Amino acid sequence: MPETMHTLDLGPPDFVEGTARVVEVAGSTAWLEPEQTTSCGHCAASAACGAKGLGTIANRIAARRFALTDHPGLRVGERVVVGIRSDALVKAALTAYAIPLCTLFLGGGLAQWAWGQDGTTIVGAVTGLFLGLGAARLGAARLFAGGTSAPRFLRRAGPADCQPGLK
Amino acid sequence: MQEYLLLMVGAILVNNVILARFLGLCSFMGVTTRVDTAMGMGLATTFVITVSSMLNWAAQAYLLEPFGLGYLRTVVFILVIAGAVQFTEMTVRKVSPPLFQMLGIYLPLITTNCAVLGVALLLIEGRMSFIESTVFAFASSIGYSLVMVIFAGLRERLALAEIPRLFAGPPIGFITAGLLALAFMGFSGISTV
Numbered sequence: 001m002p003e004t005m006h007t008l009d010l011g012p013p014d015f016v017e018g019t020a021r022v023v024e025v026a027g028s029t030a031w032l033e034p035e036q037t038t039s040c041g042h043c044a045a046s047a048a049c050g051a052k053g054l055g056t057i058a059n060r061i062a063a064r065r066f067a068l069t070d071h072p073g074l075r076v077g078e079r080v081v082v083g084i085r086s087d088a089l090v091k092a093a094l095t096a097y098a099i100p101l102c103t104l105f106l107g108g109g110l111a112q113w114a115w116g117q118d119g120t121t122i123v124g125a126v127t128g129l130f131l132g133l134g135a136a137r138l139g140a141a142r143l144f145a146g147g148t149s150a151p152r153f154l155r156r157a158g159p160a161d162c163q164p165g166l167k
Numbered sequence: 168m169q170e171y172l173l174l175m176v177g178a179i180l181v182n183n184v185i186l187a188r189f190l191g192l193c194s195f196m197g198v199t200t201r202v203d204t205a206m207g208m209g210l211a212t213t214f215v216i217t218v219s220s221m222l223n224w225a226a227q228a229y230l231l232e233p234f235g236l237g238y239l240r241t242v243v244f245i246l247v248i249a250g251a252v253q254f255t256e257m258t259v260r261k262v263s264p265p266l267f268q269m270l271g272i273y274l275p276l277i278t279t280n281c282a283v284l285g286v287a288l289l290l291i292e293g294r295m296s297f298i299e300s301t302v303f304a305f306a307s308s309i310g311y312s313l314v315m316v317i318f319a320g321l322r323e324r325l326a327l328a329e330i331p332r333l334f335a336g337p338p339i340g341f342i343t344a345g346l347l348a349l350a351f352m353g354f355s356g357i358s359t360v
Contacts, residue, residue: 016201016203016204034268066268086201086203089203089204089206089207090203090206090207092207093206093207093210093211094210096210096214096259096262097210097211097213097214098210100214101213101214101217101305104217104218104301105301105305108297108298108301109298112298118228118296118297118298121297121298122221122225122297125221125297125301129218133258133262136262137261137262140262151268
C-alpha cells in the first residue's frame with residue numbers, strides 16, 4: 001500500500017489513530033496537541049470524570065505537543081486525525097518498558113543469588129533498572145532514527161471522529 | 168527456581184488480576200479496542216506495577232512495620248504509586264521525547280488503576296521476600312497484559328460481527344469478558360503449592 005501523507009486514508013489496519021488539535025502553525029510545520037481521554041471514555045460522565053491523570057506530567061497536554069511537517073494547509077484550531085504505525089507503537093513500548101524490566105530482574109536476580117539478602121537485592125534491582133533505562137535510551141534513538149515512527153497526518157477530523165480517544 | 172515458576176503461573180493464570188480478582192476493569196474495557204493499544208497499555212502497566220510494588224515492599228518493610236504505622240499503608244501505597252507513575256513519565260520523557268509523545272497517553276491512566284494498588288496490597292498480605300514480591304507483581308501484571316491483549320483480539324473480531332442492536336457496545340463486551348473469566352476458571356485446578 002503506498003504511503004502518501006496527505007490524500008489517502010491509510011486506514012485502521014496499519015495505523016493507530018488518535019485525534020489532535022492544531023495549536024500553532026509555523027511555515028511548513030504544524031504543532032499539535034493530542035486530545036486526552038479517560039481510561040474508559042465510554043460513559044456519559046467521561047467529560048467530567050476525575051480519572052484523567054490527576055496532575056501528572058502527561059496530563060499537561062502541552063508536554064505532549066508534537067510537530068507535523070509538510071502539513072496540508074492546516075489552521076490553528078482544526079481537529080485532525082493522526083496515526084502512528086501500529087508496529088512502531090509496540091516496538092516503542094517494548095523499548096521503553098521491556099528492556100529496563102529485563103535488566104531490573106537480571107540485577108536483582110544476580111544480587112539475590114550472590115548475597116541472598118533483601119537489602120542487596122533491592123540495590124541490585126535498582127542498579128539494573130537504571131542500566132536498563134540507559135539501554136532503552138540507546139534503543140529509542142535507533143528506533144526513531146529512520147523517521148518512520150513519527151505521527152502522520154491521516155485526515156481532518158469529521159463527524160465520525162467527534163468522540164476523542166484511543167481507537 | 169521452581170517456586171518462582173509456580174508463583175508466576177499462579178499469578179498469571181490461576182489468580183489472574185482481571186478475570187479472577189476483578190481489578191483494573193476500567194482500562195480493561197476502555198483500552199482494548201485494538202491489540203496494539205492494549206499491548207502498549209499492558210507494557211506500561213507492567214512497568215509501573217513492578218516498580219511501584221518494589222517501592223511499596225520497601226516502604227512496608229523499612230518504614231511502616233518497624234514504626235507500627237500499618238494504619239497508613241493505603242495512603243502511603245497510593246502516594247508511592249503516584250510517585251512511580253511520575254518517575255516513569257519523567258524517565259520515558261528523558262529517555263526519548265518521541266517515545267513520551269507516543270506512550271505518554273497511557274501513563275496517567277495507570278495512576279487511577281485499582282489493579283496497581285490491589286497487587287501491592289496482595290503481596291503484603293502474602294508476606295513474601297523482596298524477590299518473591301517483585302516476581303509476583305511482575306507476573307500479575309503479565310497476566311493483566313495477557314488478558315488485555317486476548318480481549319482486544321476478541322473485540323476486534325466482534326467489531327466485524329453482526330450483533331443484535333440491544334447487545335451492541337458494552338453489553339457484548341461484558342458478556343465476552345464473563346465468558347473469558349469462565350474459561351480462566353479452568354486454571355484454578357492447577358495446584359501451585
